[in-house]
Amino acid sequence: MSLDDIIHSHAARKPDPAARMREDGTVYIIYTSGSTGDPKGVPISQKNLLSFEGWMRDAFPFSPEDVVLNQAPFSFDLSVMGVYPAFLAGASLWTADQALIGKPKLMFEAMSRSGLSVWISTPSFAEICLMEPSFSEKLLPRLRMFLFCGEMLPSRTVRKLMERFPGTSIVNTYGPTEATVAVTSIIVDSNLLAVNPQLPVGTCKPDCRIRIWDEEEREVREGEKGEIVICGPSVSYGYFANDEKTSGSFRSINDRDLGITRAYKTGDLGYIQDGMLICCGRIDFQVKLHGYRIELEEIEHRLRELPGVKSGAVVPHWKAEACDYLTAYVVPDEPPVSEVDTVSGWKTLLAERLPAYMIPRKFVLRPALPINGNGKLDRKRLQQEEAL
């Protein structure tokens, strides 16, 4: 029996109204380990999902002609950005599963026949694809939009994508699983790249608000850094069967615009400038080194801008529970003739942009950085290697 026959054979049956899902009913639970490695189930209600889906439909509408890439495994909520909006628009979903991603030659062959028009992935996955020279407008002539979420979008990746896909728009979105996939967005164009060394993650969807709190949970002034807090109907009620973790990160607040609403403390450091959110990375990626408070992602951002650097990550080296020094894991564009000279050149350039205490002492050159099952940079693995 074909799918059409099955659907038509049920056409006359009306769903039982009593079986209808309520707005507080759970649509899915996705487990997130966050950066601390302790898995927590995030229940997303119908209300949460409709808030996300309605925003996607207004801001980035898909059509029945669209073919949408879903790179994320279904256990990672980035997949929600493809699955629900694509099906609700009658678009097709083109999933790249782990087996295909592991065989790049087959994957690019399959992509060339895919007719992809919308790309949804982590920036790390796009970076892997950029290693393949044929990954360009010629391979994907219908591609009209890149939608990124899940980790920092480096300017360098954007520049390369703009060269290879000059007619395709690039959108950076930001959000945690706890606030249903993404709550902010921005179209990244060359003007934005020219003005902002660190790409903003954009403005908040209309039914939610981003607030920046200090450690006492008081809102800070515009431009000041603090914890990014998301308020509104996208925010889950809390972690599944885990009151302790729920009370650590979720609040019911009286927001000045939204009234009584749910709020989620993201654990991300950020600030608002000209109405746009800048995400500076995880608060727990801050380390104290010889008394200085250092944001590892700020160093990484500078590192990735250096000539000859394809990508990089910075990991603290611990000694007796204190950070002793920083190690930079770097993927060079090409293997350098002299590693010593190249590293010393990078250190000199970094010194022009960063204070001396932020310059990694050790540099380890690698052909690639580890990527976890969700397609994000695998910091835990680097940290384990650093501890050996």
Ligand code: AMP
């Ligand atoms: P997850 O719950 O696995 O989707 O991870 C959410 C976390 O990923 C956020 O709290 C941020 O730390 C990070 N993240 C997501 N999107 C972005 C982005 N566009 N830029 C920087 N960090 C991001």
